[in-house]
Amino acid sequence: MPSPQDYVKAHQERFLEELFDLLRLPSISADPAYQGDVLKTAEAVRQSLEQAGATHTEVADTPGYPIVYGEKIIDPAQPTVLVYGHYDVQPPDPLELWESQPFEPVIRKTERHPEGAIFARGACDDKGQMYMHVKALEVMNETEGLPCNVKFMIEGEEEVGSANLGWFVERNREKLACDVILISDTGMIDNDVPSITTGLRGLSYVEVRVDGPNRDLHSGLYGGAVANPNNILAEMIASLRDADKRITVAGFYDKVKELTAEERAAMAKAPFDLEAYKKALDLPAVAGEAGYSTLERASVRPTLDVNGIWGGYTGEGAKTVIPAYAQAKISMRLVPDQDPEEITQLFKEHFERIAPDSVRVTVTPHHGGEPYVSPIDSAGYQAASRAMETTFGKTPVPMRSGGSIPIVALFERELGVKSILMGFGLDTDAIHSPNEHYGVFNFRKGIETIPYFYRYFAEEKA
Ligand code: BES
Numbered sequence: 066m067p068s069p070q071d072y073v074k075a076h077q078e079r080f081l082e083e084l085f086d087l088l089r090l091p092s093i094s095a096d097p098a099y100q101g102d103v104l105k106t107a108e109a110v111r112q113s114l115e116q117a118g119a120t121h122t123e124v125a126d127t128p129g130y131p132i133v134y135g136e137k138i139i140d141p142a143q144p145t146v147l148v149y150g151h152y153d154v155q156p157p158d159p160l161e162l163w164e165s166q167p168f169e170p171v172i173r174k175t176e177r178h179p180e181g182a183i184f185a186r187g188a189c190d191d192k193g194q195m196y197m198h199v200k201a202l203e204v205m206n207e208t209e210g211l212p213c214n215v216k217f218m219i220e221g222e223e224e225v226g227s228a229n230l231g232w233f234v235e236r237n238r239e240k241l242a243c244d245v246i247l248i249s250d251t252g253m254i255d256n257d258v259p260s261i262t263t264g265l266r267g268l269s270y271v272e273v274r275v276d277g278p279n280r281d282l283h284s285g286l287y288g289g290a291v292a293n294p295n296n297i298l299a300e301m302i303a304s305l306r307d308a309d310k311r312i313t314v315a316g317f318y319d320k321v322k323e324l325t326a327e328e329r330a331a332m333a334k335a336p337f338d339l340e341a342y343k344k345a346l347d348l349p350a351v352a353g354e355a356g357y358s359t360l361e362r363a364s365v366r367p368t369l370d371v372n373g374i375w376g377g378y379t380g381e382g383a384k385t386v387i388p389a390y391a392q393a394k395i396s397m398r399l400v401p402d403q404d405p406e407e408i409t410q411l412f413k414e415h416f417e418r419i420a421p422d423s424v425r426v427t428v429t430p431h432h433g434g435e436p437y438v439s440p441i442d443s444a445g446y447q448a449a450s451r452a453m454e455t456t457f458g459k460t461p462v463p464m465r466s467g468g469s470i471p472i473v474a475l476f477e478r479e480l481g482v483k484s485i486l487m488g489f490g491l492d493t494d495a496i497h498s499p500n501e502h503y504g505v506f507n508f509r510k511g512i513e514t515i516p517y518f519y520r521y522f523a524e525e526k527a
């Protein structure tokens with residue numbers, strides 16, 4: 066019987082080829098034109114679980130895209146790990162900025178991935194990371210066997226708000242019963258600085274609309290006499306943050322938990338190179354809330370950002386109009402203990418209050434999500450920490466992330482189980498951006514690390 070390490074070495078080329086097949090399927094959940102590909106991807110994931118040794122697999126229907134379920138129960142008396150991931154991906158736009166086709170994976174070297182990285186939409190978020198878990202199951206199955214039970218729940222609507230995951234969890238509580246949830250859908254600090262994510266931000270997402278005259282007007286005949294929705298929207302948005310870049314929505318900070326001096330000191334110890342950060346983004350300077358570091362601004366502080374804004378004439382050349390309306394999409398990243406529904410309500414009231422009486426405004430809420438923090442003294446965290454220490458030779462650093470995985474708070478509420486966020490991506494892997502990639506090193510390290518998680522978790526629980 067080969068050792069797990071030898072097995073990974075002997076089979077890593079095939080593992081990569083299989084991942085490439087998965088990456089070739091454009092499972093874009095946001096675009097109905099790709100419905101067939103999303104469904105094909107679900108079936109491909111199911112098959113891969115079956116081939117990896119899951120004894121029961123299914124593509125479970127929901128009112129939206131299906132959830133792939135798989136399990137291998139070695140002994141009901143043993144602890145159970147539930148793996149969560151997603152097989153859907155973000156749209157690849159803007160296409161012209163990709164150096165290779167988003168759904169034709171290729172390996173290229175980068176500065177942070179000298180061994181090469183897989184370039185494709187979903188390479189890191191989340192197909193590459195999710196597939197490490199499928200291959201880790203195969204590795205355990207073909208070598209030392211599983212030290213505990215495993216269940217997989219891989220969804221296809223994460224990138225569009227996981228609208229039906231709650232529906233599925235409610236109806237399958239028994240089936241999903243577990244002792245810990247293991248997720249690789251986040252990042253780590255660097256390939257030689259392993260870290261484990263201990264917090265995620267929540268999200269409130271709204272669309273706003275400012276209506277003025279009942280049609281686009283000649284800006285000479287009417288300009289100056291009627292309110293211009295573009296001007297008004299710009300003024301309103303500008304007023305949502307003050308000179309210190311603090312959000313002015315009344316009540317916004319009421320429930321924000323400030324970090325203690327010790328927590329801030331611990332965060333400040335995490336390796337962070339501001340010059341490299343600026344260089345990677347081609348930025349002349351960083352910007353954000355006064356009194357906080359870049360790491361704090363991007364993880365433990367709430368934000369308000371305009372994701373899209375439009376109105377009036379945006380075509381070729383000049384057209385002199387006062388638009389009938391202007392619109393914007395606004396996201397607010399939330400931190401403990403902000404409540405997404407409450408923040409959305411506060412935003413709506415505030416936005417309606419500051420509107421001048423020359424226009425009408427509408428605020429439409431989209432999906433949201435709760436923030437999350439996990440303790441580092443749990444069996445799950447300790448197992449992840451020992452696993453990474455074994456394969457990286459260094460104790461991982463706990464780190465709070467700025468991204469959101471709204472279902473993590475839902476799992477805790479519905480299943481009463483904490484999630485361990487053991488991600489292997491890097492912040493420069495360009496998730497959601499053109500040229501998304503995932504390190505070959507990271508893919509292999511993940512497959513090597515995951516079996517240790519199972520072993521140590523079973524030990525910690527015993
Ligand atoms: N995997 C990401 C979230 C993430 C990435 C967390 C890196 C931490 C580090 C996930 O797929 C994602 O994109 N989430 C969305 C949330 C959403 C669509 C409701 C996000 O954060 O914008």
Ligand code: MN
Nearest residue numbers: 190191223250
């Ligand atoms: Mn993801």
Ligand code: MN
Nearest residue numbers: 155190224497
């Ligand atoms: Mn994503």
